[in-house]
Amino acid sequence: VTNLAGGEEIMVKFEHAGVTSTLKHKFTVPHQLAGMDSISQTFWFGEEVGSNAIVPNQLGPSLEQVFSNYNHIFSPPTITEIVEQLVCQIDKLTLNNADLNISLIVSEISPSNILIGHDQCAHLIYLIDFSHAAEYHHPKTHLHHCFHEQLPFIGTPVFVSINSHIGHKLARQDNIKSLTYIMIHFWHGSLLND
Template sequence: MGTIATSFKAKKVHLINERYQIQEKLGEGSFGVVFNGLDTKKNERVAIKLEVRTGSLLAKEWHTYKLLRNAVGFPKVRWFGQIMPFYDVIVMDLLGKNLGELFRECGNRFSIKTVLILADQMISRLEYLHNMNIVHRDIKPENFVMGLGNTRNTLYLVDFGLSKRFRDSYTNQHISFRDGKNLTGTARYASINTHQGIEATRRDELESVGYVMIYFLRGSLPWQGITKKLCKKQRHTKIGEIKRDMKLDDLCRQCPKELIRYISYCRNLEFTEKPDYTSLRQMFRDLLKNLGHEYNYDYEWSEKGSGNSYLSTFPCNYNKDVVTWL
């Protein structure tokens, strides 16, 4: 995927859609590269994601973002199209750091207060997404991102390249049970059912949030570090076996008992069953209050003074006719 970024070096290219300038590379995933950019007409920072047009993942992601455009905690898409002519491009609101980055900056451990406030928002994002008949299918810290400026306290859910409809939006007919599927998403946070080849639905996303919470509280998960001598499929199988065989008391050691209740609840949901999002959020809000904390967005990184403003002062190399690629 690095060839996308490399192919633009030392080139001069017309502005995307005559207004969006690509600047520094911010990161890349399995399917695309994300750049810091500038909306030259509004003089606002944007994120620009490029993908080689070998599939329809970015177009699919664009359609998902359109469905979510009026919701809190989902970035707004400003433009989608093609350039050069082999790349799909999506331009959206620029956000801050993802939770994986912030976790590492905080010494691979979040406080219980930070985790509970994040959990409340993670569950809310999934509730809205599921109400729109979509499952994300790759819940992990890197796909939860903090906002910038006035939205710096808001948690965003991003990257819908693997998302899928689990229910018909007109008939409300749920997809049928299927097994024998390959694991989709990130094995570290995948549900036991997903490891067993069962189609992912709402219950599996919430179970994944539980593993993210445990990871943040403990600093690691017991199935990390599976030997690299195993092939990918063997590693996935081994991780699934550890998740299935480990007692929840051991998995949630050093975590509040509410995590045991949460994971147990998610694992016992039926394939088509709607989770009780409200009760799950309330359980964690009650725990926050009982521990003597306020829901005031005083995150771990806020206390350390790192903030989320690291993208707010990028230099602009704007020329109305061309972009100099860095």
């Protein structure tokens, strides 16, 4: 779609307005994280013609697309740079960050949900898809949310922890487990369970 105000190409995502809005969550969470490096921002969310719509920031390709373009081979320095950036991002998301006043379990960390920056930010990677991100403790009391079982599966099967597969409520460690699977995927070209 072309932005009539500026003439640049923009992306618009739609969903039926009658369903529970994952797009609204994808809009709300990044706005709560505004100011944090490497979190993709969204410009607008609203309802148009019976559909929810969101206009996200334009970024480059996903790490999975780049990995495929390079015949599933990344150099050790490239993997190290990716992991360093992701560890910093996950650390900021999962710690009680006083600046952001939010602490999240992302649930959807996979190479397809990590995009490369655009233009001057091409050296940065960005986490996207916060549709199932959840706070692990109450923002005011800092009490952890209760453990739950028999929850629906969320995530990309090969990159989520066993807790997601067996229906347990995810914890901070599950973000790190997903990151570990991504690192192995890039190091070996695939995972054993691909």
